Amino acid sequence: MTEADQSHVFERVVRPHFDRLYRLAWRLTGSKAEAEDLFQELLVKAFGLLHEIVKIEEPGSWLCRVMYNLFIDQHRRFARERMHLVDEGHLPGEGLAGLAGDLDPVADSERIEIFGRLDAALQQLSEDHRIVVLLHDTEGYKLNEIQELTGTPIGTVKSRLHRARARLRQILSDDGTIS
């Protein structure tokens, strides 16, 4: 297979999953720059495994697992406080700008403020708890999908989800975001 053929096959297999993968990268890293790095790293790795990907029944799930493992292996080693890098695509800035509409600027402003508080609350969770609650409650992953993705026993996933929600409830009720 020529390089052009390989590129064509690769694109055909992976492109349908790009939005899902990009969202996952965002949820894992919390910043645009790191999400893009992780996404790019995944594609480079996946391209080298093209012969395997074409045989996989659900390449989307496989790619998500590879992305998660890349994140754990490499990005977590930085031990960075990703959510604190407010100058690079941190949600209260770049991310929430996309929420602004032109119908009701007051409501938009309120939404941005509320999600800013949610963002701040999420920062206070441990990485494990934050990832589980974002994948389950925001991205709609099922518990067994999180188990499969992260390799964490389902009981632990449930426990993390429960604790993450409880902590978020506490933080957000204390600051009046939820009643």
Add this chain to the structure above:
Amino acid sequence: MNEKDMMQEQELLELLKDYPVPQAQAGFYDQALVQAAHQGTRRQRNRWMLTGFGSAIAAGFAIWVITATLMTTPQVPDVDPTIPGVTVMLEEEHTVRLMFASAMALDSATLTVSLPEGIELAGFPGQREITWETSLEEGKNLLPLTLIALTPAGGELLARLEHKDRSQTFRLRVEVS
């Protein structure tokens, strides 16, 4: 869970459900595909500025430091005065550029920066040791490190570059004025 908790949880779930993710920039996916397909394309990881200058040394890799300030600094107690040094201002950012020269392109090299107490790397608050995994180009590669001195103590910064069974440690005296 009482009724109030349940209502709060419902509110929380609605909030989380709507929690936004920005769209990828136009053209990002196409660019990522092109880069993936061309394995030789250098991966821009971790916002390193790795710039190849084409010159290589005989074998292995070496590390130097380049700074915008004078290299000569007064002697600091408890720190070896013979190693290169840099002076930074208290609570002001100061960028030190480390230069890594490699005889060959290296994938999966690991760089660990260990900071003295009271010195932080911008973007890594409260962390004394930061590890990167990266690739080095053949020739010279530049890594800017932005230091912030939180106390006047100063000390010794260590940058350890490892690849397979080889490693080299660079020491830099950091003095605060």
